[in-house]
Amino acid sequence: MSEKLMENQMDQPMTRRGFLKTTAVTCAAIGAPVIFTGCKTVQYPADDCLIKSVQGGAALSGKKIFEEASFGPIPVKNRLVRSATSFHATDEYGRPTQKLLDIYSELGQGGVGTIITGMTDTGLLLDNETFREQDMAAHRKVPERIHSYGAAAIQQLSHRGSQLETASDEDLFSINRLSDLEIEQIIERFVKNIERSRRMGFDGVQLHGAHGYLLSEFLSPAMNRRTDKWGGSTENRFRIVNEIIKRSKQKQRAFPVFIKINAYDFQKKGMREPESINIAKLLEKAGCDGIEVSCGVARDGFSTLRVTEVPMDAITAFGPFKDSSRLTKFFVSTFGPFAVGLYTPLFNYNVCAAAEIKKQVTIPVMVVGGIRTRGDMEAIVQHDLADFVALSRPLIIEPGIVNSLKDKSQTESECINCGYCLIGHYSRDVHCYYGKV
Ligand SMILES: Cc1cc2nc3c(=O)[nH]c(=O)nc-3n(C[C@H](O)[C@H](O)[C@H](O)COP(=O)(O)O)c2cc1C
Ligand code: SF4
Secondary structure (H helix, E strand, O other): OOOOOOOOEEOOOOOOOOOOOOHHHHHHHHHOOOOOOOEEEEEEOOOOOHHHHHHHHOOOOOOOOOOEEEEEOOOEEOOOEOOOOOOOEEEEOOOOHHHHHHHHHHHHOOOOOEEEEEEOOOOOOOOOOOOOOHHHHHHHHHHHHHHHHOOOOEEEEOHHHHHHOOOOOOOOHHHHHHHHHHHHHHHHHHHHHHHHHHHHHEEEEEEEEOOOOHHHHHHHHOOOOOOOOOOOOOHHHHHHHHHHHHHHHHHHHOOOOEEEEOOOOOOOOOOEEEEEEEEHHHHHHHHHOOOEEOOEEEHHHEEEEEEEEOHHHHHHOOOOOOOOOOOHHHHHHHHHHHHHHHHEEEOOOOOHHHHHHHHHOOOOEEEEEEOEEEEHHHHHHOOOOEEEEEEOHHHHHOOHHHHHHHHHOOOOOOOOOHHHHHHHHHHHOOOOOOOOO
């Protein structure tokens, strides 16, 4: 399996295989003479958490979104963060393209306080074949560009685990089959890459411990079925993350290591809020500098980021089925909407979990997921439900939204939650499609 530096890998919404599987299962069910039960809708949590938390009488913190703050040890100009968003805008060696630098310029000009890069698989899989020391100057351009607008630059590091694009049905990567030696190698590669991020000039790193990628697979009671020291108890499932943070801090104590975790993942017997609180406490103990609260598993479709309806025309036009036959496209368009889960609520769906985590730790907590209005962002920090608010899609459609919210020329994002930008990954063309192919 070849390892690739992918500065901006996609946070894959669903694999083609996963999509086909769920579609096939549904169609088999339809084929039987039974009453079709319709679109699968999963409700967890059922309500807009922000309303619930505010109505629950959350205390006022006095914090404001537009004030200087400390993101862990990093001074930042406001409490708004660009959540990791992959644009697929790197070259074969993982070096940033001009397009990627321009995206960071637009975001920087737009006033966001902190930018987290798209997920980066810098040599985490096997010996690093793609990253070349001689390209360091090229890699440095990303934090340099971000810093030139007064924003903090965080690099997201990930190992995609069983959601590797290269995994075939036969040799699916499984954390449950890794040997001790292989786990050790993964830990050391993370540590090496954290050190590399520091040398590139980033202000810190964020470990991708959410959305069903390797670290979140280890953390999840459902996905981690190991019976050795890497599985079972919370402490055992947390061990890999603990080792990465501990070893990195031993080498470069002051360099910030953040993490994005799932508060819940919709898996049977999987991650749930109480367990994510236990993990948050362990993270603080391990020396982690801050936690971003997210949810869901990328391959399940639209649980990590919510959409109003399944974007079938995008999926068939430029998504995973773009090269399929007309018959397959017909099949997918007809039955796909019934097979892919739609998750609700659309807005503020991680706020309750973030608020509960925040009560239990002193390190900064950041929340992402369906946060769209200035009023909601303000309420989140004013009511101390989280210290920072992270946005992904609002900054795809309007990279300058932070300044517009600040000067009040805009009160909410124009994003219509169509999800087409995510499907754009398949053709390596991530931008706002605004619901049109
Ligand atoms: C195009 C696209 C790419 C994404 N890439 C990443 C990624 O690389 N790493 C990550 O942790 N999340 C990624 N996400 C998920 C977002 O960071 C965020 O968790 C999710 O979109 C919900 O936030 P939103 O409602 O503000 O979009 C991506 C989302 C989109 C739309
Ligand atoms: S394509 Fe544009 S409108 Fe649709 S979800 Fe993405 S950012 Fe929002």
